[in-house]
Amino acid sequence: MTSRVVAMSLLVVLSLVGAHAQSDNSDPWFRRSARPKDFAVARLPWNTFSVELPKDWQVAPGYRGILLSSVENTRNNQPTSSIVIEQMKLEAPLTSEDIDGELAKLEADQARLNDPSGQDFQHHVKEVAGTRFVFVTYSRRGLNGMDSVVQYAIPNGNVLYRLVCIAPTAQLAQRYQAIFAHVAASFKPTPANAS
Amino acid sequence: MARLLVFRGETLGQELDLAQLPLTIGRGPANDLVLEDPVKSVSREHAEIRLEGGRYVLTDRGSENGIWVAGRRLPSVAFEPDTVASIGPFRLKIEGLTAGPTQVSTPVPPGRASWATGAFARRLTPQHKRVVGGALALVAVGTLAVAGVVVRSARERERAANETAASIVAARFQLDRGSCAEALAQNIQPALTKDPNNKDLLSLKQRAEGCLTLVPPPPAPPPVSPVEAALASVREVMAQGQCDEALVQQIVAILTSEPDNADALALKAEAQKCVITPVRPSAPAPKAPVLAQRIPPKDGGLEPLPGELDRDYQNRVGIMRQRYEEAVTAASKGADRSIVDALEAIARDATPQYLNVSANLAAARRSFAETAQRILGEAQELARKGQWNESLQKYSEAKEVDPSLSIDADVRKIQDSKKQAGLAACRSARQKLTYAPKEVPDLYRQVLELLTPDEECYQAAQRALTPK
Numbered sequence: 191m192t193s194r195v196v197a198m199s200l201l202v203v204l205s206l207v208g209a210h211a212q213s214d215n216s217d218p219w220f221r222r223s224a225r226p227k228d229f230a231v232a233r234l235p236w237n238t239f240s241v242e243l244p245k246d247w248q249v250a251p252g253y254r255g256i257l258l259s260s261v262e263n264t265r266n267n268q269p270t271s272s273i274v275i276e277q278m279k280l281e282a283p284l285t286s287e288d289i290d291g292e293l294a295k296l297e298a299d300q301a302r303l304n305d306p307s308g309q310d311f312q313h314h315v316k317e318v319a320g321t322r323f324v325f326v327t328y329s330r331r332g333l334n335g336m337d338s339v340v341q342y343a344i345p346n347g348n349v350l351y352r353l354v355c356i357a358p359t360a361q362l363a364q365r366y367q368a369i370f371a372h373v374a375a376s377f378k379p380t381p382a383n384a385s
Numbered sequence: 386m387a388r389l390l391v392f393r394g395e396t397l398g399q400e401l402d403l404a405q406l407p408l409t410i411g412r413g414p415a416n417d418l419v420l421e422d423p424v425k426s427v428s429r430e431h432a433e434i435r436l437e438g439g440r441y442v443l444t445d446r447g448s449e450n451g452i453w454v455a456g457r458r459l460p461s462v463a464f465e466p467d468t469v470a471s472i473g474p475f476r477l478k479i480e481g482l483t484a485g486p487t488q489v490s491t492p493v494p495p496g497r498a499s500w501a502t503g504a505f506a507r508r509l510t511p512q513h514k515r516v517v518g519g520a521l522a523l524v525a526v527g528t529l530a531v532a533g534v535v536v537r538s539a540r541e542r543e544r545a546a547n548e549t550a551a552s553i554v555a556a557r558f559q560l561d562r563g564s565c566a567e568a569l570a571q572n573i574q575p576a577l578t579k580d581p582n583n584k585d586l587l588s589l590k591q592r593a594e595g596c597l598t599l600v601p602p603p604p605a606p607p608p609v610s611p612v613e614a615a616l617a618s619v620r621e622v623m624a625q626g627q628c629d630e631a632l633v634q635q636i637v638a639i640l641t642s643e644p645d646n647a648d649a650l651a652l653k654a655e656a657q658k659c660v661i662t663p664v665r666p667s668a669p670a671p672k673a674p675v676l677a678q679r680i681p682p683k684d685g686g687l688e689p690l691p692g693e694l695d696r697d698y699q700n701r702v703g704i705m706r707q708r709y710e711e712a713v714t715a716a717s718k719g720a721d722r723s724i725v726d727a728l729e730a731i732a733r734d735a736t737p738q739y740l741n742v743s744a745n746l747a748a749a750r751r752s753f754a755e756t757a758q759r760i761l762g763e764a765q766e767l768a769r770k771g772q773w774n775e776s777l778q779k780y781s782e783a784k785e786v787d788p789s790l791s792i793d794a795d796v797r798k799i800q801d802s803k804k805q806a807g808l809a810a811c812r813s814a815r816q817k818l819t820y821a822p823k824e825v826p827d828l829y830r831q832v833l834e835l836l837t838p839d840e841e842c843y844q845a846a847q848r849a850l851t852p853k
Binding site: 278279280281282283284287288290292293296299300350 | 812813815816817818819820821822
């Protein structure tokens with residue numbers, strides 16, 4: 191009898207862990223890295239959000255809507271990647287329901303407007319692990335071949351945060367997708383009513 | 386000098402001296418007296434006035450409408466002071482006549498002296514003069530006697546003419562009543578003995594004889610004198626309210642032969658009053674009530690109610706017919722539920738066999754059902770296009786045409802879709818406030834159209850659109 195209860199309990203725990211792992215790994219563009227030690231929580235002067243950035247990347251301050259940039263350190267000026275965190279004031283707060291295909295299109299249009307050299311714009315609404323966001327991708331000519339841009343738009347109250355991740359297209363899937371996915375999944379805006 | 390007065394109605398139109406005779410009268414311009422008459426009741430050469438036996442005589446010249454005096458058509462008339470002759474709408478009267486024949490003096494030609502003062506007279510001795518004077522006196526007396534006879538003869542002729550005219554009137558009256566034998570015996574034959582060639586009398590005699598061959602003689606009525614018959618005729622005309630000046634003149638003619646006839650005098654007064662105040666025909670006597678006669682429903686009739694009068698029944702039939710005609714006319718313009726209701730009511734209130742009500746009702750039902758389905762289809766199409774308000778309006782129209790339609794579920798679905806569209810517009814407005822603010826007012830206007838005032842976004846839209 192006791193062994194049966196233990197077995198059942200184990201089954202439940204395993205299924206819960208499996209479900210968590212499943213949800214965490216459901217989207218390759220929004221999930222924590224298998225090597226979390228490669229990331230560190232950024233030390234920021236604001237308490238409006240928290241984020242984990244790659245440990246060996248250089249953080250640089252931003253200007254106007256750009257809060258900060260995290261740039262990969264390379265040797266011999268090799269093609270490099272970067273993550274830019276922006277904020278945009280919203281004229282009206284957006285609810286979770288407001289994050290829809292239309293908003294995704296507006297975000298894509300805005301990206302096209304900000305980066306006229308971009309092409310192959312695509313936009314989606316994603317909801318992963320309780321976070322609903324707009325996901326925009328496009329490509330552009332970079333310093334050394336084509337770059338891919340992956341953009342996460344996460345509204346929070348009167349502010350829309352954008353995580354703009356740029357990497358050489360050739361290395362995106364192999365090397366940078368997981369990094370970008372971890373940074374996005376670690377981004378936690380402070381709840382609007384708490385700030 | 387006698388003067389001819391010409392009246393038209395009561396108005397004196399012309400006045401002329403009767404210096405040159407004969408005086409021709411007619412519509413033609415060549416006449417001495419031209420009577421212009423657009424309706425041509427006056428002939429071109431209608432009549433003429435001559436001096437005959439010292440009297441002015443108006444003679445018909447073969448006109449179509451003749452000369453009328455005192456209600457009688459006469460071939461000629463000798464004017465008396467009170468004689469009024471009618472030619473068409475004109476009335477002629479001669480003024481300046483003396484009673485009796487007019488004395489016509491022959492003027493002495495200039496240069497010729499009178500026999501009593503001439504040379505011939507101067508040659509006679511006083512004895513001769515006495516003899517001649519006596520002879521002349523005898524001649525004068527004889528002449529006066531002859532003149533008296535002539536005058537008396539003229540008066541007798543006139544009286545005879547009047548009596549003949551009265552006999553003709555009386556005979557006509559009797560013939561009209563079918564008293565043919567009396568007319569012949571009492572009026573026509575006696576008058577013919579005095580005036581055997583009178584055409585009117587001969588015509589009446591022929592008529593009376595024809596009548597006698599057809600109708601057996603009735604029992605002899607009390608004899609009627611010509612004057613009484615004429616008075617009876619006048620009374621009959623007056624009873625019909627047809628009193629006019631001619632009628633008065635007819636009575637005057639009767640009084641000419643019997644001036645003291647009390648009946649004629651009374652009738653004359655009555656007729657004159659009647660001319661002034663025309664007698665209106667009296668209202669018809671009320672008819673006895675008649676019970677309704679049933680008309681079959683297929684002919685537009687209804688079932689009579691117990692004891693219903695025909696007048697009331699006809700009234701009901703008329704009202705029902707009017708209802709039916711109105712419903713059928715309305716149905717021909719496009720049926721809706723109210724027309725079907727009206728026809729159903731007629732079929733119920735009359736019977737389904739009433740005229741073509743059943744066929745019309747069936748056609749109206751088909752028509753209104755088709756109409757309702759067509760509108761319903763339009764409503765659904767508008768809903769598919771997202772024109773929610775227009776769609777709901779069409780659903781409402783379809784329901785109005787056919788209240789039996791079940792549209793509640795569809796309407797709820799559309800209202801829900803409309804609300805969702807409103808919320809989407811609201812969401813879009815919130816998004817575009819940041820990304821495309823110029824598009825926001827239109828979105829808020831959509832919100833006001835699509836949402837109800839109790840929605841939060843509706844109020845937000847109202848606030849946003851209210852000028853600050």
